[in-house]
Amino acid sequence: MYKYDQIDQQIVTQRVAQYRDQTQRFLAGTLADEDFRALRLRNGLYIQRFAPMLRVSIPYGLLSSAQVRMFARIAREYDKGFGHFTTRQNIQYNWPELAKVPDILELLASVEMHAIQTSGNCIRNVTSDPLSGVARDEIEDPRPWCELVRQWATVHPEFNFLPRKFKIAITGSTADRAAVRVHDIGLIIKHNAAGEMGFEVLVGGGLGRAPSIGQTIYDFVTPHDLLGCLEAILRVYNLEGRRDNIHKARIKFVVKANGVEKFREMVDAEWAASKSYAPVLSDAEIARVKSYFAPPAYEKLPDSDVVTGKGNDFRRWYQQNTRPHKVPGYRAVVVSLKSIKRPPGDITDAQLDAVADITQRYSFNEIRATHDQNLVLADVRQQDLYTVWQELTRIDLATPNVGTLTDMIACPGLDLCSLANARTYTVVDLINERFDDLDYLYDLGEIQLKMSGCMNACGHHHVGHIGILGVDKSGEEWYQVTIGGSPNGKDADLGSVIGRSFKQEEIPDVLERLFRVYLELRQEDERFVDTVRRTGIAPFKAGAYAQANQAA
Amino acid sequence: MRKLIKQREIVENTWRHVEEDPNASAIIVPLAQWLTEREALLASGKQIGVKLMPADKVEALKDDAAKLPLIALHFGGLGEGRGYSQAHILRRRYGFTGELRAVGKVQRDQLFVMARCGIDAYELPEGADLNVALTAFDDYTVAYQPGIDTVALHLRRRAG
Numbered sequence: 001m002y003k004y005d006q007i008d009q010q011i012v013t014q015r016v017a018q019y020r021d022q023t024q025r026f027l028a029g030t031l032a033d034e035d036f037r038a039l040r041l042r043n044g045l046y047i048q049r050f051a052p053m054l055r056v057s058i059p060y061g062l063l064s065s066a067q068v069r070m071f072a073r074i075a076r077e078y079d080k081g082f083g084h085f086t087t088r089q090n091i092q093y094n095w096p097e098l099a100k101v102p103d104i105l106e107l108l109a110s111v112e113m114h115a116i117q118t119s120g121n122c123i124r125n126v127t128s129d130p131l132s133g134v135a136r137d138e139i140e141d142p143r144p145w146c147e148l149v150r151q152w153a154t155v156h157p158e159f160n161f162l163p164r165k166f167k168i169a170i171t172g173s174t175a176d177r178a179a180v181r182v183h184d185i186g187l188i189i190k191h192n193a194a195g196e197m198g199f200e201v202l203v204g205g206g207l208g209r210a211p212s213i214g215q216t217i218y219d220f221v222t223p224h225d226l227l228g229c230l231e232a233i234l235r236v237y238n239l240e241g242r243r244d245n246i247h248k249a250r251i252k253f254v255v256k257a258n259g260v261e262k263f264r265e266m267v268d269a270e271w272a273a274s275k276s277y278a279p280v281l282s283d284a285e286i287a288r289v290k291s292y293f294a295p296p297a298y299e300k301l302p303d304s305d306v307v308t309g310k311g312n313d314f315r316r317w318y319q320q321n322t323r324p325h326k327v328p329g330y331r332a333v334v335v336s337l338k339s340i341k342r343p344p345g346d347i348t349d350a351q352l353d354a355v356a357d358i359t360q361r362y363s364f365n366e367i368r369a370t371h372d373q374n375l376v377l378a379d380v381r382q383q384d385l386y387t388v389w390q391e392l393t394r395i396d397l398a399t400p401n402v403g404t405l406t407d408m409i410a411c412p413g414l415d416l417c418s419l420a421n422a423r424t425y426t427v428v429d430l431i432n433e434r435f436d437d438l439d440y441l442y443d444l445g446e447i448q449l450k451m452s453g454c455m456n457a458c459g460h461h462h463v464g465h466i467g468i469l470g471v472d473k474s475g476e477e478w479y480q481v482t483i484g485g486s487p488n489g490k491d492a493d494l495g496s497v498i499g500r501s502f503k504q505e506e507i508p509d510v511l512e513r514l515f516r517v518y519l520e521l522r523q524e525d526e527r528f529v530d531t532v533r534r535t536g537i538a539p540f541k542a543g544a545y546a547q548a549n550q551a552a
Numbered sequence: 553m554r555k556l557i558k559q560r561e562i563v564e565n566t567w568r569h570v571e572e573d574p575n576a577s578a579i580i581v582p583l584a585q586w587l588t589e590r591e592a593l594l595a596s597g598k599q600i601g602v603k604l605m606p607a608d609k610v611e612a613l614k615d616d617a618a619k620l621p622l623i624a625l626h627f628g629g630l631g632e633g634r635g636y637s638q639a640h641i642l643r644r645r646y647g648f649t650g651e652l653r654a655v656g657k658v659q660r661d662q663l664f665v666m667a668r669c670g671i672d673a674y675e676l677p678e679g680a681d682l683n684v685a686l687t688a689f690d691d692y693t694v695a696y697q698p699g700i701d702t703v704a705l706h707l708r709r710r711a712g
């Protein structure tokens with residue numbers, strides 16, 4: 001993975017000093033609350049319902065075991081013993097003390113980490129495919145490009161105070177495990193007819209209010225021109241984005257207001273005008289960054305059958321929680337953070353320490369955070385899988401539910417967040433209680449259930465195969481259900497609302513009724529979402545409300 | 553008389569905003585006034601600077617920028633970021649070499665990035681400690697991006 005040089009290290013170290021000074025001025029009363037707000041947000045610090053929340057950046061989700069150990073230490077010493085992995089491949093601490101945040105940031109800087117631009121109206125953490133570098137369907141490893149974009153975006157003098165937050169994702173595979181179509185800018189690595197590598201550039205995707213799917217504005221941008229292209233888009237957005245209405249301030253509204261053709265012309269004009277001085281990535285700099293992502297020292301191993309003769313529990317885990325690897329003899333392991341004992345994405349300090357050990361021993365010292373709130377050990381020898389499974393089982397990180405209904409995404413909701421309308425974790429519990437039969441879950445197949453406590457959509461409910469959105473109706477918590485959404489690849493689309501909202505306790509029944517319809521209509525191996533798209537939502541709507549209408 | 557920071561130094565402010573003192577010998581006028589009274593202003597014998605509000609189109613100064621001695625950019629607080637792109641375009645594209653001054657709600661914490669966008673003078677609010685503000689230019693000694701550093705910043709960048 002990328003290693004800081006002196007420049008990288010100094011930037012984060014000086015950022016900590018700058019923020020320490022800002023915190024001290026705020027505490028001394030010489031920096032007003034509203035002036036401090038924009039500064040603390042750019043350093044990852046929110047003020048939540050009960051305490052501040054610190055969001056730490058994990059660039060494109062990639063972590064070393066030393067960094068995971070530091071997460072454990074921070075959880076132990078500055079929080080209540082746990083952290084929460086987010087849909088932006090970051091980690092959040094929910095109980096730090098404002099005055100101690102500079103100390104936390106200093107600890108992070110000591111392991112080449114930071115919380116820069118994890119919040120606020122600026123360019124956020126660049127996200128990517130958790131299987132980067134190991135997936136069989138990959139065209140090229142997106143991580144060097146993520147790192148180059150990360151550096152370009154960090155403390156960018158011109159784009160630090162945008163109309164609204166700005167999210168960039170990069171994928172190196174057409175399967176798109178990075179959900180690039182629901183980002184402000186999505187980059188898809190591709191080859192042109194001459195076999196040269198470049199980027200398809202999509203703009204204007206995003207969730208939250210008025211969710212939308214990104215549209216292609218450039219079919220092929222060369223690596224040298226990548227940053228110049230991004231600068232042109234950002235400059236158009238910085239000048240033209242709305243600042244009078246926070247709900248209409250994302251770049252998607254600029255794209256919509258002008259139409260994608262006109263928007264492309266605006267970017268074209270800006271790009272042409274800045275061509276003589278726009279940043280150009282040199283071959284040397286590209287090669288320098290790429291060198292950090294060279295493949296690890298894989299052993300020459302044959303693919304082997306590791307399940308024969310093993311018990312059912314292991315086989316189920318192997319089936320659900322491991323993924324093929326491009327190198328023979330290896331597999332990628334998804335570490336499930338979806339145990340029924342904890343909210344999705346939550347992890348304790350002891351688990352973090354144990355994960356760091358496993359990472360060090362079995363996966364070349366590297367682990368990835370995924371946007372669906374799990375972790376991935378990307379490079380495990382097949383012969384080690386059984387041991388890794390045993391060790392993960394011991395710390396309750398081997399729930400064999402990856403890709404199933406209970407591998408849910410959920411934001412923290414009203415339990416912690418000051419924006420939320422409704423709780424999410426209680427709904428997660430209700431679903432886990434009802435759907436505890438693994439064979440039934442496996443029969444249902446791949447289902448991405450995504451839940452948000454409010455329309456800001458941190459839980460990405462719009463693009464869930466099933467989305468659940470917490471809404472407030474005269475002070476009561478209600479839940480709106482959408483079906484048919486998807487975050488990935490050409491499949492990406494927004495779900496449709498099936499009808500009136502439900503009370504919390506109705507949700508498990510509603511899901512059960514939706515699944516009954518699905519199992520009835522399913523053709524062969526069709527996934528839930530594919531059936532919904534084939535039949536439309538009508539039969540599902542009828543099924544979901546049948547019981548309710550009868551009762552009424 | 554209020555002082556300001558210019559080129560990393562605390563100096564006398566020799567300019568007045570037209571709303572403060574229309575009779576001063578060096579005045580800063582709003583863009584709208586410049587566009588409507590351009591000839592009269594130029595004939596007045598005064599030094600004339602032009603102020604852009606965040607929503608003003610910087611293109612309006614495309615042809616005048618190279619000749620103006622001062623352009624002021626108004627910032628409405630930390631959240632207002634259009635001025636950074638306006639500065640970029642004035643310096644990089646329109647060849648503006650005069651004084652580029654940040655006015656309005658300007659605070660210490662913005663000075664470093666403003667300097668990197670080519671802004672070289674800063675009117676801080678009444679009561680701000682300018683000596684403390686001067687330290688902002690040393691917040692960082694390294695940067696990833698090329699800048700338009702008309703203020704002498706002691707920055708190192710990576711080759712390439």
